[in-house]
Amino acid sequence: MYEFAVTPAVTNIRRRGVEISDVTPDSLGDEMELEAGDRIIKVNGRTVRDYLDFRFQTAGETELVLEVRKKNGEDWELELERGEGEDFGLTFEAIVPRQCANECIFCFCNGNPADARPSLFIKDEDIRLSFLYGNYTTLTSISEDEMRRLVEQRLSPQYVSVHATDLDVRAYMLGIDKERADISGKLSRLLEAGIEVHAQVVLCPGINDGEVLRKTVFDLAAEYPRITSVAIVPLGLTRYNTDARLTPVTPEFCREVIDHVSAMQQEIKARLGINFALLGDEIYLRAGRQIPATSHYGDYPQIEDGVGMVRSFIRDFAKLRKRIEREGSTNVKRKHGTILTGTLFAPVLQKLVHKLNEQNGSRLVVEPVENGYFGGDVSVAGLLTGRDLLGARDRIKGEFVVIPRQMLKSDDEIMLDGMRLNEVSQSLGVPVHALNLDMLASLLLQKN
């Protein structure tokens, strides 16, 4: 999902400094005559590589010397004083992700159709994006320079794909030699420096499940609270993953994993007071088992990885119903439309929407949409495409369509297959709204 959170690496040329992309009028940056396109090269004699460096090197400093390469090629040296905490009013270019050098057997990049958008093929492995957005890294390619930076700038928390603490299995899964796969030294260094680590396991049947998984979970739990949690998420295969080493995740496998991990959770909880190892929602949904209660997830440490997202949604949907109850239901009563979502989540949403309809007289219909673009066992809403939505045309009822907001790029109304939201609306002949829950509530409360 993170290909939407970052700017694609369009160039390998690393320019010096960090480029300013916008300057707020009347801000300190504006007073210094900084402009979009200028690059800040150094702060107080220290090199700036990106906006995190700028933030770190200016933090708490009131007297500063900036070395700037103006967009016209001039070099400026600016001396300035600023009030404590005074903002520069500068926006910077996005971080261009560093790429990984692994050949993971389950890498999602191998599951893309050949004509997928270039950003889907970015194999990012970047501790900065881990800190900023929760992207996972394997720590296999991290350089000494980055290690030092991570510790010095306290880029905490970090999200680390461990997959297995058995070194043979880890090396096999990452497609690299054991020496590179061994991150025990790096991990210890992070933990000793007080960097909080969240671990991830992508569970591949027959490879890192069973005893390998048990060892992984208990090895990681031995580092609690320095390692705060481990998310166990299932392998996802599209129709383009043809690697014979991979076995699809079945409902039966999911049921076995739930039983196995529940027993571990009980043991760990008795010792640590928390579940620590948390299963991805997809595993419960595929198994046809109940999603655990809110308390199971603690403070939802890896919700962005789909761990506890469904429970959190159910909780937020209850708030939506209360809001609608509070703010009146006259407008809601007239609402007749279709909500399109992935096949995995549709049964959960159908139940919730059924209650909403009963309570308010609305006529909302939830329709599951198959993922024809990726195929395989891809069934989550966030990976549906515009063409998939068009395939549901015959099932659309009412005056509008709602789709989950995460189907769109974070900063543009475009879907994974390049179709724009307005094109989908035009083709379906009804307005299509890409919404989160708050937005859905507002739509339902709006006058027709």
Ligand code: SF4
């Ligand atoms: S670390 Fe593995 S899964 Fe992640 S991008 Fe690299 S090869 Fe793909």
